[in-house]
Amino acid sequence: MTKQTLPKELPGSKLRAALDPATIPYATSADVPARNVYPKLQPRAIHALSLALEIRGNEHNLYVAGEPNMGRTYFVKSFLRPAAAKTAPPADWVYLYNFEDSDKPIAVSLPAGRGRKFKLAQTKAMTHIRQEIPARFEKDSFQKKHERIVKKFNTKREELFNKMDDTAEKENFSLSLDDEGVLTLSPIVDGEVVSDKDFDKLKPAQRKQLKAKGEELLAGVSSILRQINQNETDMRDSESALQRETAQAVMADIFTPVADKFKDIEGLPDYFEALAEEVVDNVDQFTPRDNSLAGLLPESMPTGEDFFTRFEVNLFVDNGKTKGAPVVVEDHPTPFNLLGSIEREAEMGALYTDFTLIKAGSLHQANGGFLILNVEDLLSNPSSWEGLLRALRSGQSRIEDPVDPEQVRARTIQPEPIDLDLKVVLIGTDEHYEVLLYSDDRFAKYFKLKAHLQHAAARTAANIRNYISVIGQTAREAGVLPLTREAMAGLIDFSSRLAEDQKKMSLFIPLIRERMIEASALARMAGKEVVDISAMSEAVRAKDYRANLYEEEFMADYDRQVIKVDTDGYGTGRANGLSVTLFGDYEFGLPHQISCTAGVGHGGILDLEREAQLGGPIHTKGMMIIKSYLVRLFAQNKPIVLTGSLCFEQSYAGIEGDSASGAELASLLSALSDTPINLSYAMTGAVSQSGAVMAVGGVNRKIEGFFEVCRRRKLTGRQGVILPADNVVNLMLKDEIVQAVDEGKFHIFPVTSIEEALFILTGLKCGTRGKNGQFPLGTLYRRVDQRLAELAELALKTASGSCGK
Numbered sequence: 001m002t003k004q005t006l007p008k009e010l011p012g013s014k015l016r017a018a019l020d021p022a023t024i025p026y027a028t029s030a031d032v033p034a035r036n037v038y039p040k041l042q043p044r045a046i047h048a049l050s051l052a053l054e055i056r057g058n059e060h061n062l063y064v065a066g067e068p069n070m071g072r073t074y075f076v077k078s079f080l081r082p083a084a085a086k087t088a089p090p091a092d093w094v095y096l097y098n099f100e101d102s103d104k105p106i107a108v109s110l111p112a113g114r115g116r117k118f119k120l121a122q123t124k125a126m127t128h129i130r131q132e133i134p135a136r137f138e139k140d141s142f143q144k145k146h147e148r149i150v151k152k153f154n155t156k157r158e159e160l161f162n163k164m165d166d167t168a169e170k171e172n173f174s175l176s177l178d179d180e181g182v183l184t185l186s187p188i189v190d191g192e193v194v195s196d197k198d199f200d201k202l203k204p205a206q207r208k209q210l211k212a213k214g215e216e217l218l219a220g221v222s223s224i225l226r227q228i229n230q231n232e233t234d235m236r237d238s239e240s241a242l243q244r245e246t247a248q249a250v251m252a253d254i255f256t257p258v259a260d261k262f263k264d265i266e267g268l269p270d271y272f273e274a275l276a277e278e279v280v281d282n283v284d285q286f287t288p289r290d291n292s293l294a295g296l297l298p299e300s301m302p303t304g305e306d307f308f309t310r311f312e313v314n315l316f317v318d319n320g321k322t323k324g325a326p327v328v329v330e331d332h333p334t335p336f337n338l339l340g341s342i343e344r345e346a347e348m349g350a351l352y353t354d355f356t357l358i359k360a361g362s363l364h365q366a367n368g369g370f371l372i373l374n375v376e377d378l379l380s381n382p383s384s385w386e387g388l389l390r391a392l393r394s395g396q397s398r399i400e401d402p403v404d405p406e407q408v409r410a411r412t413i414q415p416e417p418i419d420l421d422l423k424v425v426l427i428g429t430d431e432h433y434e435v436l437l438y439s440d441d442r443f444a445k446y447f448k449l450k451a452h453l454q455h456a457a458a459r460t461a462a463n464i465r466n467y468i469s470v471i472g473q474t475a476r477e478a479g480v481l482p483l484t485r486e487a488m489a490g491l492i493d494f495s496s497r498l499a500e501d502q503k504k505m506s507l508f509i510p511l512i513r514e515r516m517i518e519a520s521a522l523a524r525m526a527g528k529e530v531v532d533i534s535a536m537s538e539a540v541r542a543k544d545y546r547a548n549l550y551e552e553e554f555m556a557d558y559d560r561q562v563i564k565v566d567t568d569g570y571g572t573g574r575a576n577g578l579s580v581t582l583f584g585d586y587e588f589g590l591p592h593q594i595s596c597t598a599g600v601g602h603g604g605i606l607d608l609e610r611e612a613q614l615g616g617p618i619h620t621k622g623m624m625i626i627k628s629y630l631v632r633l634f635a636q637n638k639p640i641v642l643t644g645s646l647c648f649e650q651s652y653a654g655i656e657g658d659s660a661s662g663a664e665l666a667s668l669l670s671a672l673s674d675t676p677i678n679l680s681y682a683m684t685g686a687v688s689q690s691g692a693v694m695a696v697g698g699v700n701r702k703i704e705g706f707f708e709v710c711r712r713r714k715l716t717g718r719q720g721v722i723l724p725a726d727n728v729v730n731l732m733l734k735d736e737i738v739q740a741v742d743e744g745k746f747h748i749f750p751v752t753s754i755e756e757a758l759f760i761l762t763g764l765k766c767g768t769r770g771k772n773g774q775f776p777l778g779t780l781y782r783r784v785d786q787r788l789a790e791l792a793e794l795a796l797k798t799a800s801g802s803c804g805k
Helices: 043-054 072-085 114-138 140-170 204-254 256-261 268-281 291-296 305-311 335-339 375-379 382-394 430-439 441-446 461-478 485-499 509-525 533-547 549-559 617-634 661-673 699-712 725-730 735-742 754-762 780-804
Strands: 062-065 092-096 106-110 173-177 183-189 314-317 327-330 345-347 350-352 370-374 423-428 449-452 456-458 504-506 570-572 574-583 586-599 604-607 643-648 676-678 681-683 720-724 747-751
Touching: 043 062, 043 072, 043 423, 043 449, 062 072, 062 430, 072 327, 072 370, 072 423, 092 114, 106 114, 106 268, 114 140, 114 204, 114 256, 114 305, 114 314, 140 204, 204 256, 204 268, 256 268, 268 305, 335 382, 370 375, 375 382, 375 423, 375 430, 382 441, 430 441, 456 461, 461 485, 461 504, 461 509, 485 504, 485 509, 485 533, 509 533, 549 574, 549 586, 549 699, 574 661, 574 699, 586 661, 586 699, 586 780, 604 617, 617 661, 617 780, 643 661, 661 676, 661 681, 661 754, 661 780, 676 754, 681 754, 699 720, 699 725, 699 735, 720 725, 720 754, 725 747, 747 754
Parallel strands: 062 423, 062 449, 327 370, 370 423, 574 681, 604 643, 681 720, 720 747
Antiparallel strands: 092 106, 092 314, 173 183, 345 350, 456 504, 570 676, 574 586, 586 643
């Protein structure tokens, strides 16, 4: 018979990792020096971010993959901002009126800070010009030149009129010209001007003669009249030339300094030339309006005032106050917010737009730097995602109107595209990464770098120092009370509990920050000036208390035996299994009674959870492994013929996972061997086909759930939990369990095989099959093997009897 000893139970020192506060060299978190330790805690992500900084172009953008509550955005910003601060700020961008095509505004790039200076200089100059041109028209020098032009015109006009009169008088005709320029010739007979009425009284022959003579005279006079009209045209041209000359002088005096100041900017010299021509060509717009017509025009009718909008400067992107490259976080990436927009204004029910209503999006604000977007937010705006990919593909941003195909397209403008040079950082989960990778070919082309955030860091001495730096930095930024070294040590232990690993620390920093803030509030409520270990422990307990209502209700049902789970005594075909339940973000463990029946028949072992469609595929796989284990051990010299069932008692919800397969196998072997199981123990662990007990998840909550049920019923000193030996490193149990174990009131046994677990549960050795094909007498497996042989024989007899009848 092989020897088998009881597995060694764990001492309290193995149930959690505890940092000695004395190893922390700082009295409080306020003394922790500021250090950037993220490269050591997130080396993969830092490598990807560093590479993104070095590679130019639009293809090596970044996807930061990590779970929520990992501080993903904060992590990216904390890395990018110091790097961005070392570079020069990007250029300003302005949109200007296109004097050749008003529907296509032009974009001009200026060094950072010069965009606003240009806007202010041009605005000031144009305001001065609008005042100066009318003022120059009122000056004596202008008036004298104008008077000379008018005098010259009047002299010439008088000469021509006299010539017309002389020509008419020689032919005995009177000439008159009314205010509207209508020329009238009237014959003179006997020294009297003949009116139309008297003309009809003349003899026909005389009328005919006078009419022919008048037409001949009119032809000659019309030539002189054309000279008069040409003289008026020449006068207006001379007046216009004088005004243009005056406007040119004003532009030379006022605007030339502005043009000279910014002539080094590509595109502006041509713009300045076109602007000066526009002012000179439209100098009449600068003259005062005739107020006598103001009352006759509707108030909203354009009166020339809107003409001056074309001389404005739309400061599209202003980096004058930007320190280094911009790091822009777009929290609401709608098409307008991300890609920019062309706004409209309403006037008398009509919508209109111009180049001054072009608004920048975060894509333009981040140009030359970094744009941070949350993938989930971005994908909820499909137009934004498509627009972003188009911009990356072309290297330019085109601001367009997103128009519904079913809507009537309103008149719009087509701004010149802006050249892009930026890195886009998408923040999301691994699931979103895979969705984009497999559903959109463009994603892999333009987001070639993946920064994968790891969930935990190794709990080494070096990383503990790094973690203390994170705690100090987080405490300062959160504005909490200083944490004592005991509180900081407690936080590091808490991080290992979050990671469920004694040798790791959780990098879900926002969850650590929450505990800091809540502990600080509790400390202030208690009148403390620092956060000590009691405040920190109370914050952790308070967090659980606020979320554990359902757990308390379950525990009340265990107390009243509504949920029947024995924590003492023995039972055949029964074992205590452990499960984890999640409500919201709160996880807790609960014990369950697992029962098994076995008898004669050919039905095999039924999984009642599966039959009731309550068991998931992984649970079903666990059941199949149990059957394979039986076949390996007991079906070598006989068939396994039986009818039985396995069931989670009082389980009315779905069951998934194989962590209870060890307890299920124990209850099955107990039923087959008719050997009682010690119900003071609960077991968790998955079983392989070879009988090895394998690691499971949620082990801390499972142990704490069973301990709480036992504690409420008073600890007997015999109770405990059996768990996989591979899970020992995952133990970060509460202080009260550690204390109970040290006092011998609760026991935790790590096992590597189902045989070790069965030895604890039944007190019997399992044994190994000898050369004679039999298990040793008195062993558990001898009993199981004998019972299976009996069931097979009985099934055969039953079948033979049925055939005989």
